[in-house]
Structures are given as structure tokens and as C-alpha cells.
Amino acid sequence: MARLILFNKPYDMLSQFTDRGTDAARATLSDCIAVPGVYPAGRLDRDSEGLLLLTDDGRLQSRIADPKYKLPKTYLAQVEGEVSDEALAALRRGVQLKDGLTRPAEAERIADPGLWPRNPPIRVRKSVPDGWISLTISEGRNRQVRRMTAAVGHPTLRLVRWRIGDWTLDGLAPGEWREERM
Template sequence: MSRLILLNKPYGVLCQFTAEDGRQTLKDCVPVPGVYAAGRLDTDSEGLLLLTDDGTLQHRIADPRHKLPKTYLVQVEGEPDEAALAALRAGVDLGDFVTRPCEARRVAEPDWLWPRDPPVRFRKTVPTSWLEIVLREGKNRQVRRMTAKVGHPTLRLLRVAIGPWLLEGLAPGQWREVEARLPATGGR
């Protein structure tokens, strides 16, 4: 039977099992042998990471050809207007590639959110806003690069869903095992 683990990856944890320079890794959060991350999440990003011992499932989750949606809550600097949101939705030219169209909308600050350590920088004169962004691809630092390109740098980034799997109910560093089923092609 395949294993599938949902982990709330804390800020600052490397998305690998091998330690580097004494930094925290997935091994510090999930003491389960034989599982590997299905996709990645930057060290300075938080939230849902899936781990499995099934190579086929790992590939199906991580490969953008399967168009599995990944949902992020993003705290950005400033207050994006409709033009900035439309630019995100249409696809952003980041120089080395153009992002695929995505879903992007403003949302209220989540009332269930835990404090981050270290805290997000605060500037009295610059407001912050929250966005929900749903991608069906996942290039290196893509969300951060997209929001910066439209003039609203990312301050905090949390992945809250991958296809049908949700972060809900997991505190930072907590994990739970769920039934390992391949999602239907095309996501939710």
C-alpha cells in the first residue's frame, strides 16, 4: 500500500531530507523512512507539502502536465488593483518564461493563520494585502516573481492546497497520513 503524507512545512525548513549546515530539513518534521517530497516548496515558503513512497503518485502530483492546481495564500506589499490582478491571471512574462494563465483574487487576511518566526517585516507607510493564487504549473520561485513583476513583492507565501489535498487542520511541522489515491487528470 502506498503512503501519502500531508505536511505543513514550516518557514525555514529545507525541502529535502539531507541536512545542510545544521539547517532543519523534512527529516526533522517527518520521521518516516522511504518517503520523498512530491514537488518542492522554497525554504522561505510555508504550507502544504506532499510526501509519498510511490514514484508514480509523486510524478503525477509534481508534473505540470497533469495540471493539478496548487493554491497559495500570498501576503504582498501594497494593495493590488484590478489591473495587477488581471496581469497575474493572464500570465506574466518573467524574462526566462511566460507563466500560464492562473486564478488570482484579493482575499481577507486568514483568521486561522499562525504567527511566523521570524515575523514578516512591517512598514508603517506601506500597507499589505492578501491574495489567493491558483497555479497549474510550478517553476522556481514563480509566485514571488509574478507578484514582484506586477509591483507587489511577496512578504509571506503559504501553499494551502494541492489538488484535492488541503492544509486545513495542520499546525506548522505537523503531518498526517491520508489515503494515497491518484487524482483525476485536470485537478479538482
């Protein structure tokens, strides 16, 4: 029976169990998860937070991570500026990026979701308002959500992946995980 772990990856943590990068030690999955034989199904950038799935099943890992399966991923993004209807419409049509046109996304303006505080907090500029959007994509290009919001004039200040397929972050604080029955 396959193991599946839902993990709320904190900000500034690598989506891997070891750090082969710099001399300075950086937080890794091994700081929170001591389950042998599981590996991340996909990645989440160090400066992003939220749902990361880990499994010991290679086929499940592929179905989760491989863009050809078009598994929807929902992100909550705090963005610079008040999000216009035109920006949302552009995200829904697909946005032209340097590596091509994105698939159409589900995009909507949302109220502040009342998430846990981020450490360190985002940079706030009193002269520039910010807002929140929910964005669901079915592909996984490098830093795609950040590039999409920037392309429509709203750079991302904070990014939290909330859902992958039917799995959600609901009930998990940063650094916490739970195992799902498969």
C-alpha cells in the same frame, strides 16, 4: 497501497530529509517526519510555508510534481501594497517573466486568512500597506509565485501553499503531518 503524507512545512525548513549545504545545521524534514521510505513530491522553498506532499509511490510522486499533469496549486500570499484590479487581471492573463509567459492563474484579493504567526515575523513597514491574495497556478517554475507578484508590482512578504489538487493544509499546524488513505 501507496502512502501519502500531508505536511505543513514551517518557514526556514528545507524540503529534504538531509542538509548537504552549509556547515550550519538547517532544519529538514527529518526534524518532523520519521516515516521511512517517503519522499517529497515537489519542493517548497525554504522561505515559503505550507503544504508539502510526501509519498512512497514513484508514479504518484510524478503525477503530483510534474508540471505536465497541470495539478493546480493554491497559494496564499501576503504582498506589499494594496492589490489593484489591474494587477489581479494581469495575473489572470499570465505574466511575462524572464523565462517566458506564465499560464493564466486564478487570482483574487482575500481578507487576512488568520494564519499561525510566522517565526520570524515578516518585515512590516508602517508607510507601506500590505494585502493578501489567493493565487492558483498549474505550473511549477522556480519561485514562480514570488516572481509573478513582483512582476505586477506587489512583492511577496509571506507565502503559504494551501492546496495541491484536492489536498489541503486545513487542520495542520506548522510542523504537523497526517497520512491520507490512497
